[in-house]
Amino acid sequence: MAVSLGRDRSGHRRRRPGLRRQARLLPVLPAVVLLLVFLAGPVLWAFHASFTNAALTGRNARSPGWIGLDNYARLLSDPVLPLSLGLTVLFVGGSAILGQNLLGLTLAVLMRRARRTVAAAVGTAVVAAWVLPEIVAAFAAYAYFSRDGTLNQMLGGLGIGQTDWLYSFPMVAILLANIWRGTAFSMLVYRAALNDIPGEVTEAALMDGAGGWQRLAFITIPMIRGSIATNLMLITLQTLAVFTLIWVMTAGGPANASTTLPVLAYLEAFKFGDIGYGTAVASVLILIGVVFGAAYVRLLREGKP
Amino acid sequence: MRRQALGITSLIAAAALVLTACSPAAPEAETKTLKVVYQKTDSFTALDTLFQAAKQEFEAANQGVTVALEPIQANDDDYGTKLALALRSPSTAPDIFYEDTFKVRSDVDAGYLLKLDSHLEGWKDWDTFDAGAKAAGLGDDGGTYAVPLGTDTRAIWYNKKVLAAAGVSVPWEPRTWQDILDTARKIKASDASVVPFNMYAGKASGEGTVMQSFYELLYGTESELYDADAKKWVVGAPGFTDSLAFLKTLYDEKLAVSPAEALDANVWKKVFGEWLPQGKMGATVEGSYSPSFWQKGGSYEWAEYGQDMGVTAFPTQNGQAPGGVSMSGGWTLAVGAETKNPDLAFEFLATALNQKNSLAFNIASSQIAVREDVAADAGYQAANPFVKDVSELVAVTHYRPATADYPRISAAVQEATEAVITGAKSPEQAAADYDTAVKGIVGEAKTVAR
Numbered sequence: 046m047a048v049s050l051g052r053d054r055s056g057h058r059r060r061r062p063g064l065r066r067q068a069r070l071l072p073v074l075p076a077v078v079l080l081l082v083f084l085a086g087p088v089l090w091a092f093h094a095s096f097t098n099a100a101l102t103g104r105n106a107r108s109p110g111w112i113g114l115d116n117y118a119r120l121l122s123d124p125v126l127p128l129s130l131g132l133t134v135l136f137v138g139g140s141a142i143l144g145q146n147l148l149g150l151t152l153a154v155l156m157r158r159a160r161r162t163v164a165a166a167v168g169t170a171v172v173a174a175w176v177l178p179e180i181v182a183a184f185a186a187y188a189y190f191s192r193d194g195t196l197n198q199m200l201g202g203l204g205i206g207q208t209d210w211l212y213s214f215p216m217v218a219i220l221l222a223n224i225w226r227g228t229a230f231s232m233l234v235y236r237a238a239l240n241d242i243p244g245e246v247t248e249a250a251l252m253d254g255a256g257g258w259q260r261l262a263f264i265t266i267p268m269i270r271g272s273i274a275t276n277l278m279l280i281t282l283q284t285l286a287v288f289t290l291i292w293v294m295t296a297g298g299p300a301n302a303s304t305t306l307p308v309l310a311y312l313e314a315f316k317f318g319d320i321g322y323g324t325a326v327a328s329v330l331i332l333i334g335v336v337f338g339a340a341y342v343r344l345l346r347e348g349k350p
Numbered sequence: 351m352r353r354q355a356l357g358i359t360s361l362i363a364a365a366a367l368v369l370t371a372c373s374p375a376a377p378e379a380e381t382k383t384l385k386v387v388y389q390k391t392d393s394f395t396a397l398d399t400l401f402q403a404a405k406q407e408f409e410a411a412n413q414g415v416t417v418a419l420e421p422i423q424a425n426d427d428d429y430g431t432k433l434a435l436a437l438r439s440p441s442t443a444p445d446i447f448y449e450d451t452f453k454v455r456s457d458v459d460a461g462y463l464l465k466l467d468s469h470l471e472g473w474k475d476w477d478t479f480d481a482g483a484k485a486a487g488l489g490d491d492g493g494t495y496a497v498p499l500g501t502d503t504r505a506i507w508y509n510k511k512v513l514a515a516a517g518v519s520v521p522w523e524p525r526t527w528q529d530i531l532d533t534a535r536k537i538k539a540s541d542a543s544v545v546p547f548n549m550y551a552g553k554a555s556g557e558g559t560v561m562q563s564f565y566e567l568l569y570g571t572e573s574e575l576y577d578a579d580a581k582k583w584v585v586g587a588p589g590f591t592d593s594l595a596f597l598k599t600l601y602d603e604k605l606a607v608s609p610a611e612a613l614d615a616n617v618w619k620k621v622f623g624e625w626l627p628q629g630k631m632g633a634t635v636e637g638s639y640s641p642s643f644w645q646k647g648g649s650y651e652w653a654e655y656g657q658d659m660g661v662t663a664f665p666t667q668n669g670q671a672p673g674g675v676s677m678s679g680g681w682t683l684a685v686g687a688e689t690k691n692p693d694l695a696f697e698f699l700a701t702a703l704n705q706k707n708s709l710a711f712n713i714a715s716s717q718i719a720v721r722e723d724v725a726a727d728a729g730y731q732a733a734n735p736f737v738k739d740v741s742e743l744v745a746v747t748h749y750r751p752a753t754a755d756y757p758r759i760s761a762a763v764q765e766a767t768e769a770v771i772t773g774a775k776s777p778e779q780a781a782a783d784y785d786t787a788v789k790g791i792v793g794e795a796k797t798v799a800r
Contacts, residue, residue, distance in 0.1 A: 100754075102434050103456040103459045103460055106438070106461070106462075107460050191614075192610060209608075211610075211614075296554060298552070298553060298768070299768065300772055315431045316757070316761065317757055
């Protein structure tokens with residue numbers, strides 16, 4: 046607290062506003078330009094392409110035409126869309142908001158109490174999954190859940206029958222894989238947040254006779270509310286965009302049972318060469334991301350006194 | 351002080367960034383460069399070998415020209431996507447590339463391919479190409495846009511030992527679909543651990559599902575996929591439902607692999623690498639290129655394949671004429687429409703496809719030759735024990751309708767097979783959904799009910 050106040054005081058020097066202030070923005074300019082060109086650019090291009098019949102091959106590849114809202118009309122009547130939307134919500138809700146978030150918080154809380162060596166060992170194991178490049182993690186998960194994979198071998202060792210996880214329960218396998226891969230991020234965020242809770246607050250609560258659960262519910266969680274909102278926003282947006290993991294594990298199958306929106310967009314744009322329609326799907330995905338983002342930003346604002 | 355220094359540094363950095371972004375591209379090198387894009391995987395290196403040889407030959411004959419080989423490591427589907435993305439922009443488009451025959455027409459429509467007619471006129475080798483194979487490179491305007499490397503056919507490959515162990519007399523020559531089921535049931539009864547008769551299904555196998563399974567069924571009925579004369583897609587075909595029902599029988603009675611295995615994109619590797627060589631599979635429908643995996647230097651070397659395996663035509667539904675069904679595809683070489691050096695590019699293409707290089711490639715990848723002088727070569731005829739059998743199937747072969755809508759239609763067919771083998775839909779229902787999908791893709795006016 047004290048530190049941030051000090052920074053405030055020195056930051057408000059108002060001796061020579063105007064030119065100097067604007068000059069100070071100059072170093073930011075390249076970053077802003079880069080953001081505009083490489084982030085806003087593709088988003089705008091995607092919106093634009095979603096109103097055309099642009100294609101990867103065929104006549105429409107040479108001269109794509111403006112077709113207005115046709116792609117969106119087609120999307121709304123596509124029987125795969127409700128399924129895909131549902132699966133995306135299930136994936137984000139199950140693996141990010143519930144899975145990674147809660148597991149990360151639990152681990153962070155437990156690690157404060159655990160012995161140093163145990164905490165270090167658990168931390169390393171969890172972070173290891175996160176350090177892996179996505180494609181490697183995806184293959185590891187595929188190898189784990191596949192028919193002759195590690196999971197089935199362990200279950201076989203216990204005398205439990207073999208299950209084709211990727212075929213019979215594709216979403217379960219993908220949810221677990223994404224929780225495995227992403228929990229480390231939430232854990233790290235929450236560990237940092239928990240370390241920022243002043244000891245005296247917890248002590249005072251302890252003196253007033255608050256139990257473990259009460260301290261968690263009334264002291265810890267309200268105090269790290271900002272971190273929770275930030276974490277939720279980041280992992281939601283990250284999970285919304287997960288493609289490689291699903292593509293490698295199930296490629297959206299069987300019978301579309303794991304086709305989330307990014308997979309659907311890829312299939313339409315690249316497998317079927319219908320770039321216009323694929324970008325329409327991607328645009329819907331962007332809109333969902335914006336809605337989530339706006340909700341969390343509100344939550345963040347309310348969190349601040 | 352420090353802050354100022356930081357500011358100046360970032361200013362310089364920013365300026366440097368902007369300047370490099372704006373500076374014009376380096377002037378073109380004096381040597382001309384031809385960019386060649388093709389497919390290469392750990393189990394398919396024959397094409398890489400071909401281009402390496404052609405590069406040496408070509409560079410020796412043309413001083414000052416560099417051939418830049420840029421293999422793409424991907425399966426057929428992903429290769430097609432990456433190539434199409436590269437072709438979209440003239441700055442990334444290759445000068446020469448490896449092109450699937452069924453994409454030629456739609457890529458010509460897209461303006462990606464250079465018309466080769468004027469170049470072919472002066473190329474005496476062109477006369478040695480098989481007339482049927484030449485048709486694969488035609489665009490809708492009748493011009494030739496691509497030159498075939500080879501073609502292929504599809505047949506039933508069976509393990510003689512497995513069939514003999516089940517009491518089936520070899521050589522096996524099924525005449526009808528019922529013969530296949532009878533034999534498969536016989537194998538199943540004699541050894542339940544063997545996969546009696548595999549046919550691909552589902553979206554994971556992609557074109558494999560249709561080329562090496564569904565179309566062998568469909569084209570052996572009275573129905574077809576596409577009416578080429580009317581240029582319309584066939585819907586409501588009884589043969590379509592029958593074909594789906596046949597697949598359902600195979601999978602329901604566990605005569606094929608399990609649905610879970612069929613929906614794994616790597617299933618073909620197990621067919622070639624494990625099940626057939628280890629005697630765990632009775633038969634499968636596969637391409638004439640199958641020996642390329644088993645022969646010396648292939649990815650699943652199997653010294654005895656020549657004696658252990660047998661090949662036979664896929665029968666028609668009830669044994670009707672012509673008595674067999676096969677599907678053909680094959681790949682071509684094409685020149686990019688935006689190439690800066692069309693003459694050199696064609697010259698390279700001609701070098702890559704000369705008699706010597708074609709022969710080596712056709713042997714290494716077990717392709718059916720499209721050049722008469724290669725087909726007549728003793729080395730080619732002796733390349734593997736099955737060259738004659740699979741070449742004869744050209745007489746009963748079919749080609750995919752190479753329209754721009756085809757990939758989507760093919761996906762709808764794959765989806766129908768997936769729905770049937772997983773038990774999600776009955777064959778009738780899946781066929782009806784396919785009809786709806788086709789009408790949605792091409793419009794009701796471009797369909798015809800049979």
